[in-house]
Amino acid sequence: MHLPSSLRVLFLSLATLAVLANASPTTDTNGYRLARGLPPLPPREFGRNKPGFEPTPVLRSRASPSPSSIVRYSGRLQVRSNNGSTIGYVQDKLGLPVSGGSDLRISITASSTRKEQLSIVATTTSLPSPFYIGASTQDSGNATIGAGSSNFLYFSNVQRTDVMSRPIEIGNGNASVESAIWAINPMTKELTAQYVNPDGSLPTTFVVHDGASSRLYFVGDTSVAFNASATSAKLFVVD
Ligand SMILES: *[C@@H]1O[C@H](CO)[C@@H](O)[C@H](O)[C@H]1NC(C)=O
Numbered sequence: 677m678h679l680p681s682s683l684r685v686l687f688l689s690l691a692t693l694a695v696l697a698n699a700s701p702t703t704d705t706n707g708y709r710l711a712r713g714l715p716p717l718p719p720r721e722f723g724r725n726k727p728g729f730e731p732t733p734v735l736r737s738r739a740s741p742s743p744s745s746i747v748r749y750s751g752r753l754q755v756r757s758n759n760g761s762t763i764g765y766v767q768d769k770l771g772l773p774v775s776g777g778s779d780l781r782i783s784i785t786a787s788s789t790r791k792e793q794l795s796i797v798a799t800t801t802s803l804p805s806p807f808y809i810g811a812s813t814q815d816s817g818n819a820t821i822g823a824g825s826s827n828f829l830y831f832s833n834v835q836r837t838d839v840m841s842r843p844i845e846i847g848n849g850n851a852s853v854e855s856a857i858w859a860i861n862p863m864t865k866e867l868t869a870q871y872v873n874p875d876g877s878l879p880t881t882f883v884v885h886d887g888a889s890s891r892l893y894f895v896g897d898t899s900v901a902f903n904a905s906a907t908s909a910k911l912f913v914v915d
């Protein structure tokens with residue numbers, strides 16, 4: 677199509693108006709991005725008091741064929757053992773331990789059509805960037821987990837990765853990370869993880885709690901992947 681430039685300008689301004697009209701001032705920008713199948717915006721590296729919130733909508737998105745409603749979950753991450761007893765809450769502290777600090781506050785944006793491969797973002801935190809909560813190998817660990825393997829990943833604050841992304845190497849390659857691994861049960865608000873291995877395979881992904889270090893880890897096999905102090909754990913979003 678070859679429009680005269682004046683027409684093209686008119687068309688572009690109309691398109692811009694349409695996009696702006698769509699974005700009410702109270703609209704959650706990340707929610708709108710998710711509704712359109714786009715990943716959430718990365719948290720701001722500056723003005724750290726409210727990471728994860730973008731004050732100014734900058735919409736470059738295509739029109740969404742089927743609008744879906746946005747569901748926002750926010751609160752704390754409660755860790756329970758398999759028998760339902762509460763172990764603790766994920767703490768706003770390096771290593772994201774389950775005790776010994778103040779509770780981390782998080783937010784998750786899902787939609788009526790998308791409840792999986794979600795990212796958890798820390799909303800008010802004293803942690804240094806990055807602000808997503810996911811899996812990291814740290815210390816050049818093996819990024820492949822699975823049945824029969826003793827490999828494990830750290831529950832950690834990580835950079836944002838795309839939906840269904842394989843682990844991304846960060847820094848000088850010392851660690852591989854993944855953020856979009858979470859699914860939420862809208863009724864119970866239980867979070868479950870689905871990690872993507874470097875070869876693209878989807879291992880059953882368990883969260884375990886290690887009482888000795890008071891930390892959480894991801895494993896592909898609870899019977900061989902960790903030492904005796906680790907037990908299966910469940911994660912819930914609570915107020
Ligand atoms: C539940 O499980 C945890 C960890 O496995 C254990 O410490 C606790 O005693 C159990 N509580 C009950 C009521 O069985």
Ligand SMILES: *[C@@H]1O[C@H](CO)[C@@H](O)[C@H](O)[C@H]1NC(C)=O
Nearest residue numbers: 818819820821822825826827
């Ligand atoms: C990582 O672990 C997988 C599964 O146990 C294994 O097949 C692979 O050889 C390991 N890679 C390295 C570099 O050790």
Ligand SMILES: *[C@@H]1O[C@H](CO)[C@@H](O)[C@H](O)[C@H]1NC(C)=O
Nearest residue numbers: 814815816847848849850851
């Ligand atoms: C990363 O790995 C390099 C060697 O490849 C090492 O010198 C450096 O200390 C490591 N950094 C961290 C933060 O582990």
Ligand SMILES: *[C@@H]1O[C@H](CO)[C@@H](O)[C@H](O)[C@H]1NC(C)=O
Nearest residue numbers: 886888889902903904905906
């Ligand atoms: C394993 O267990 C020991 C002793 O309980 C503990 O010191 C250690 O931190 C645990 N975790 C790992 C990854 O070895």
